[in-house]
Amino acid sequence: MLWKSFNQGIIKENPVLRLMIGLCPTLAVSNSATNALGMSVAVAFVLICSNWVVALIRKITPDEIRIPIFIIVISTFVTISDYVMQAYYPDLYAQLGVFVPLIVVNCIILGRAEAFAYRNPALNSVLDGVGMSLGFALALVSIGVVREILGAGSLFGVQLFPPAAAATIMVLPPGAFITIACLMAALNKYENKVQ
């Protein structure tokens, strides 16, 4: 049960490629591998913390007002991570600062609070958060790597070939849709084969 809580988010119920939630930030920040990794780390912090707190308070949370309470918990963690990053990691904040407020609208976090943490004990919920974060990171970084190589000719900011030879469309919004569609198709094909 504990292993399943952790494991299912990575491939089987991958939030981006399987459940298809959190697509908005996925499309927006996957234009380079560095951005994708930064967003994944920030999402992991908020998702694990909010899953934990939601699971702890689930018995004293009335059903009717659970959604506003989830939102309060999530936005509190987002703001805390924003302040802490600004104060102690200003260099990192200069890179990722723009993504941090975006996490509030990442529906993976609200989705996991509602679908998992509200119905399961704290430990399972934390593990679900870790697994889902890994799944999100896996999808986001793969998309970011493909888009950065094809669109800018670089990987994690290191130039691989001259940018003139790259297809700029891949770092623009259409490139996100093309890449994510190809990844989903590949994963579907793989799953069909396994079955």
Added chain:
Amino acid sequence: MAKIFKMGSILAVFCVLAAGSLAYVYMLTQPRINANAGLALEQARKEVLPGGQGQAIPVTVTGYHGPISMMVGIDNGGKVSGVKIISQKETAGLGADIVKPKFLKQFIGKDAKSKLEVKQDIDAITGASISSRAVCQGVKDALEKFQPGNN
């Protein structure tokens, strides 16, 4: 009726707890955040005036996603000696590339007589002409504010 009050007060308790913890974190982090901002400004002043001579002029312009705050160094001859972006919220991967030296070093050596227009004497960043134009405007504003002989 009673239910509404019960729900309302539970929600209020959660809000108070959240606000309280945020106020606490804010109190702990704000002095450091301000100190970091001051340091960044001081650092930017030094960077845009490599010779140590001239004026560093802070300007703020409107980019694609809100304000872009930048520091423009102008030497005693009225030429731009350096430009540094202090804060910006442009699109990551596109407009946010205005912070890169490759784009910013184009401004070095420009003066009040330069056109400072995208596609003329400045190469815009691909997919980010609005952000690029905003930086041009910022440099123009700084050149206007510059007063020769006033260190």
